[in-house]
Amino acid sequence: MNTLRVTGGRVLRPDGRVTESDVLVDRGAGTIVAVGGETAGANETAGVKASESTDRTAEADETLDADGGLVIPGLVNAHTHVAMTLLRGYADDKPLDPWLREDIWPAEAKLTPEDIEVGAELGVLEMIRSGTTAFADMYFAMDRVADAVDRAGVRARLGHGVVTVGKDAEDARADVEESLEVARQLDGAADGRIRSAFMPHSLTTVSEEYLREGVAEARETGVPIHLHANETTDEVDPIVDERGERPIAYAEDLDALGPNDFFAHGVHVDDSEIDRLADAGTAVVHCPASNMKLASGMAPVQRLREAGVTVALGTDGAASNNDLDVFDEMRDAAMLGKLAADDAAAVPAEAVVEMATAGGADALGLPGGRIEPGAAADLAVVGLDAPHLTPVHDPISHLAYAAHGSDVRHTVCDGEVLMRDREVLTLDADAVRERASAAAADLVERVGDGG
Numbered sequence: 001m002n003t004l005r006v007t008g009g010r011v012l013r014p015d016g017r018v019t020e021s022d023v024l025v026d027r028g029a030g031t032i033v034a035v036g037g038e039t040a041g042a043n044e045t046a047g048v049k050a051s052e053s054t055d056r057t058a059e060a061d062e063t064l065d066a067d068g069g070l071v072i073p074g075l076v077n078a079h080t081h082v083a084m085t086l087l088r089g090y091a092d093d094k095p096l097d098p099w100l101r102e103d104i105w106p107a108e109a110k111l112t113p114e115d116i117e118v119g120a121e122l123g124v125l126e127m128i129r130s131g132t133t134a135f136a137d138m139y140f141a142m143d144r145v146a147d148a149v150d151r152a153g154v155r156a157r158l159g160h161g162v163v164t165v166g167k168d169a170e171d172a173r174a175d176v177e178e179s180l181e182v183a184r185q186l187d188g189a190a191d192g193r194i195r196s197a198f199m200p201h202s203l204t205t206v207s208e209e210y211l212r213e214g215v216a217e218a219r220e221t222g223v224p225i226h227l228h229a230n231e232t233t234d235e236v237d238p239i240v241d242e243r244g245e246r247p248i249a250y251a252e253d254l255d256a257l258g259p260n261d262f263f264a265h266g267v268h269v270d271d272s273e274i275d276r277l278a279d280a281g282t283a284v285v286h287c288p289a290s291n292m293k294l295a296s297g298m299a300p301v302q303r304l305r306e307a308g309v310t311v312a313l314g315t316d317g318a319a320s321n322n323d324l325d326v327f328d329e330m331r332d333a334a335m336l337g338k339l340a341a342d343d344a345a346a347v348p349a350e351a352v353v354e355m356a357t358a359g360g361a362d363a364l365g366l367p368g369g370r371i372e373p374g375a376a377a378d379l380a381v382v383g384l385d386a387p388h389l390t391p392v393h394d395p396i397s398h399l400a401y402a403a404h405g406s407d408v409r410h411t412v413c414d415g416e417v418l419m420r421d422r423e424v425l426t427l428d429a430d431a432v433r434e435r436a437s438a439a440a441a442d443l444v445e446r447v448g449d450g451g
């Protein structure tokens, strides 16, 4: 067995305990085989000698020094538009609708597939550097996003975002078809690290007939559904006015509310909708920074969790955040969750850490999210020796409230080391940054020219 040993650190376990343990990884299988003395079932550990798993000085093919650090599951960014890194800081300080219509969509109309690949590389680079190993992406030119994911070594659930409003029947149907085709093509790519989904943009930007057709085909294909839901009141009110039902009831009526589906935002959901989400097993991806920046509102995260809804965290695109650092999202989720519930005990540190790890993996239906024998070897090592992390009364408190993505020392996905001592091994960071800056400058010029 070809092994990786993460040595000398403390490990965040799925039950919230923190233990001093080494983590032994089977690089070939991409799985964790032992945490301290704990190993997986007999079959899975056939190749591990007892001494190999428990002896902290045993030889491994590769080691990662976690001394003074905390080994955590790789973080999951469960809703983003990764290539929007090119539009970071391009248009700020506007509500969702005019922001999309006046600034973002006109700029996106000029994006080339090459731009999207460069923007995706930049975003994935940023995510690896902040300990994120898996993400969900809704955008276009998804084959180019998939290429970036493949090269970088992370995991993703990818889909082509469909918008039909303002399009004629032919264009609208073509957009739906493209999303289904992309979902069929990309599922299982990059040695299985890429999975896919059918991704209508939202229940108001895709009209009913296309939603019905697309969802039915997605069900036949067996891919999940991801869309923006109940993000702003502007998105809820027209559905209530026209249909006399709330958006989540409409989604159910469309057969779009299934146990493998995951909806972004869920800001303006009432109790009846929370119950529907919980009964259906549909996950909600909370995007606190985007919700604050676009003044969309405060999601009822505490009530969603109490009702039993799986809640994950997402950054949304870099143009409404403006970074892809899931540590920031944990802190924002905890802070905003308390404000929304008017209760400082709501959405505590352990809740946001769970949302950023196991909750994210469960929402996306991807491996990872837990450091335990048999789980995928997706992890990050966070240095706890910085002044802003001293003293360490409670490492989980630090993850939620004090740490930043820049405190991550190493990142591992599928058993491969993607970043060692803050050097990303799978992408050339300087070249990616240069290409992205040039592509963004060129894009802005094309938008200005109107050509």
Ligand SMILES: N[C@@H](CCSC[C@H]1O[C@@H](n2cnc3c(=O)[nH]cnc32)[C@H](O)[C@@H]1O)C(=O)O
Pocket (backbone or CB within 6 Å): 081, 096, 100, 104, 105, 108, 138, 139, 140, 160, 161, 162, 163, 175, 201, 228, 231, 290, 316, 317, 320
């Ligand atoms: N095929 C579509 C593209 C949809 S991709 C997903 C879209 O979501 C947009 N987006 C980014 N952030 C948000 C958000 O917070 N709410 C709604 N849409 C967003 C993003 O800019 C992108 O246009 C088309 O031809 O227009």
Ligand SMILES: [Zn+2]
Pocket (backbone or CB within 6 Å): 079, 080, 081, 228, 264, 316, 317
């Ligand atoms: Zn979004």
